[in-house]
Amino acid sequence: MADVDDELEVRVWRGGEDGAFQAFRVPRRESQTVLDIVTHIQRHLDPTLAYRFACRVGMCGSCAMTVNGVARWTCRTHVNKVARKGALELRPLANLPVIRDLVTDMREFFDKWARAGGQFRGASTRHDEFARVEPASVQRQQVDAGIECIGCGVCYSSCDVVAWRPDYLGPAALQRAFTLMADERDTAGRERLQAVAGDAGCHSCHTHMSCTERCPKHLSPTAAIAKLKTAAARAALRGEL
Amino acid sequence: MKRLHAASAAALAHRLSGLALALFVPFHFWALGQALTGPQALQSFLDWTRHPLVKAGEWGLVVLLALHLALGLRVLALEFLPWHERQKSMAAGACGIALVAGLAFALQL
Amino acid sequence: MNAAARLGAWLWALQRGSAAVLAACVLVHLVTIVLATRAGLSAEAILSRTQGSVGWFGFYVVFVVALAVHAPIGLRAIAAEWLGWRGRALDLLTALATLALLAGGLRAIWGVFR
Numbered sequence: 001m002a003d004v005d006d007e008l009e010v011r012v013w014r015g016g017e018d019g020a021f022q023a024f025r026v027p028r029r030e031s032q033t034v035l036d037i038v039t040h041i042q043r044h045l046d047p048t049l050a051y052r053f054a055c056r057v058g059m060c061g062s063c064a065m066t067v068n069g070v071a072r073w074t075c076r077t078h079v080n081k082v083a084r085k086g087a088l089e090l091r092p093l094a095n096l097p098v099i100r101d102l103v104t105d106m107r108e109f110f111d112k113w114a115r116a117g118g119q120f121r122g123a124s125t126r127h128d129e130f131a132r133v134e135p136a137s138v139q140r141q142q143v144d145a146g147i148e149c150i151g152c153g154v155c156y157s158s159c160d161v162v163a164w165r166p167d168y169l170g171p172a173a174l175q176r177a178f179t180l181m182a183d184e185r186d187t188a189g190r191e192r193l194q195a196v197a198g199d200a201g202c203h204s205c206h207t208h209m210s211c212t213e214r215c216p217k218h219l220s221p222t223a224a225i226a227k228l229k230t231a232a233a234r235a236a237l238r239g240e241l
Numbered sequence: 242m243k244r245l246h247a248a249s250a251a252a253l254a255h256r257l258s259g260l261a262l263a264l265f266v267p268f269h270f271w272a273l274g275q276a277l278t279g280p281q282a283l284q285s286f287l288d289w290t291r292h293p294l295v296k297a298g299e300w301g302l303v304v305l306l307a308l309h310l311a312l313g314l315r316v317l318a319l320e321f322l323p324w325h326e327r328q329k330s331m332a333a334g335a336c337g338i339a340l341v342a343g344l345a346f347a348l349q350l
Numbered sequence: 351m352n353a354a355a356r357l358g359a360w361l362w363a364l365q366r367g368s369a370a371v372l373a374a375c376v377l378v379h380l381v382t383i384v385l386a387t388r389a390g391l392s393a394e395a396i397l398s399r400t401q402g403s404v405g406w407f408g409f410y411v412v413f414v415v416a417l418a419v420h421a422p423i424g425l426r427a428i429a430a431e432w433l434g435w436r437g438r439a440l441d442l443l444t445a446l447a448t449l450a451l452l453a454g455g456l457r458a459i460w461g462v463f464r
Contacts, residue, residue, distance in 0.1 A: 069244055094243075160242050160249065164431040198358030199430065206256070206427070207319050209248035226320045229362055236359035241352070260428060263421045267450065273458035284393035303380070310376060313369055320366075 008079065009087040010037055012049065016098050021089070022046075028086070034074035035063050037088065038102070051102040058216070061152025065102050066091040071157040073216050093157040109153050109170070116173035116201070117192035122185050131185045139182055146179045146224045148217050155211035155221055167200040171211035171221030174202055178224035181231065193228075193235055202228035255312035258305045265302055308339035361423050368420035375413040400462040407463045414455030422447035 006028035011021040024041050035053055042049040053063040058076040065074050068082050068089050082088065096104035124131065133140055155171040156162055162170050169177075177196045180186050196202050202225045211221040235241040242253065275282045289295065311334075389395065400406050426444045429435040435443065 158243060161431065163243070194352050194355045197355035199354065201355070201358065203358035203362050204427070204431075206252050207248060207316055208252045210243060210246070213246050213248065222319065229320055232355065232359040233363045236356055236363065241356050241359055256424075256428065259421070259424045263425055263447075266417065266421070267454055270451075270454035270458040274454070274461050280393040280397055283396070287393055306376060306380070310373055313373070317366065317369070 008083060011089045013091045014101050016100060032079045034067050034077045034079060050100045061150045064093055064152045064154050066094055071154040071214055093153055095157050095162045109156050112169045113173040113176060116169045116177040117188060117195045118173055118176040120180055120186055121188035123187045133184060143179045143182045146175045146219055149175060149219060154214050154216055158210040158214040160208050161204050165204055168204050169201050174228060175221040175224040178228050193232055196228055197232040251312055251315060258309040261305050262309060304339060311338045364419050365423045368416045371416040372420055410459045418448050418451040421451060
């Protein structure tokens with residue numbers, strides 16, 4: 001693999017909330033990802049740099065960061081696609097507390113997932129027959145459209161409403177809640193609807209669609225949230241909310 | 242606000258046009274309320290509205306109204322209609338309709 | 351939790367419902383204004399058409415009520431998200447905006463229909 005005779009100017013966030021950028025010069029290569037850049041910095045230039053990664057192949061979502069102002073999976077982001085005039089700016093994911101450098105505290109993200117009722121609750125036992133769920137049914141297809149979320153936080157980090165309302169549950173949690181509500185085997189529908197409706201929930205989604213725009217798995221939380229809105233209205237009008 | 246794209250720009254325009262209209266409406270009501278004091282007061286107000294700057298302002302308001310309505314239709318479509326990926330282009334379509342409405346109004350002036 | 355959920359659902363439903371009513375009213379209103387402008391608006395001309403007209407009165411009452419429902423809900427979201435208002439302040443804003451629009455609007459209608 002030929003090395004390209006270029007260097008990249010990479011500004012990386014260091015420290016906590018009140019940290020600062022540190023500049024590094026990194027050799028530019030062909031087929032280089034942003035994760036390669038970060039790895040190079042930590043291995044060869046500054047071993048104190050803190051960052052997260054795991055699979056390196058776009059399956060786990062651990063490496064999500066803000067690259068030139070946009071939340072992305074760094075292992076799936078080619079430098080050629082995002083470097084502006086040979087420059088990169090790396091920051092931790094937005095809308096989350098910064099632990100250090102490029103690492104955020106994801107607890108609030110997952111706490112909101114739980115608050116939105118993001119766990120399946122079923123009524124059958126091992127003694128019952130398997131549930132029969134038609135995969136081609138409209139309802140199941142709606143569920144399937146949102147089920148591949150791996151909780152990477154890119155949508156949460158891209159959402160303006162999360163930035164404006166600290167208690168907003170966020171796109172990932174709401175989408176997960178929808179996939180469970182639309183699951184015909186789930187029995188916690190009413191409680192979950194109560195958890196996701198209101199100012200802190202689906203009703204504060206204003207269809208900016210940044211979640212849908214940025215989701216690395218091409219899911220659409222906006223679509224799921226829209227269905228939560230109509231479900232909530234229907235339930236309220238029937239006195240069932 | 243984060244980087245704007247078609248849908249977030251549409252949402253922002255929808256919110257700002259709504260805010261502008263909400264601020265305009267009380268003034269609009271006040272002007273009509275002038276008629277309470279008689280046709281002369283209303284007439285002098287109407288004469289004032291013939292001023293070119295006021296006419297331009299009125300045109301701006303019609304565009305804002307058309308824009309807010311068109312973008313509102315986009316929201317309704319996203320919330321009630323089956324999901325289609327092409328809904329981004331609706332934002333563009335909405336703005337187009339708004340401009341057409343504004344132009345139509347402008348031609349009348 | 352329950353109350354917040356119900357409030358959210360109702361505000362959403364009222365917002366969309368009033369939006370639909372406003373869409374229709376706005377179209378009729380714009381067409382009317384454009385036609386009136388063509389005819390060369392004068393106070394006598396307007397008042398001669400509106401005074402004593404139950405039809406127009408009813409139409410504009412519906413218009414004002416729909417507006418008094420729709421606008422404050424939007425303003426509430428802006429105040430919460432851009433000004434950080436919560437709880438009492440937010441409820442007060444919404445209530446005041448509703449009353450102000452209702453009062454102002456009905457007064458204006460009365461002024462041209464009396």
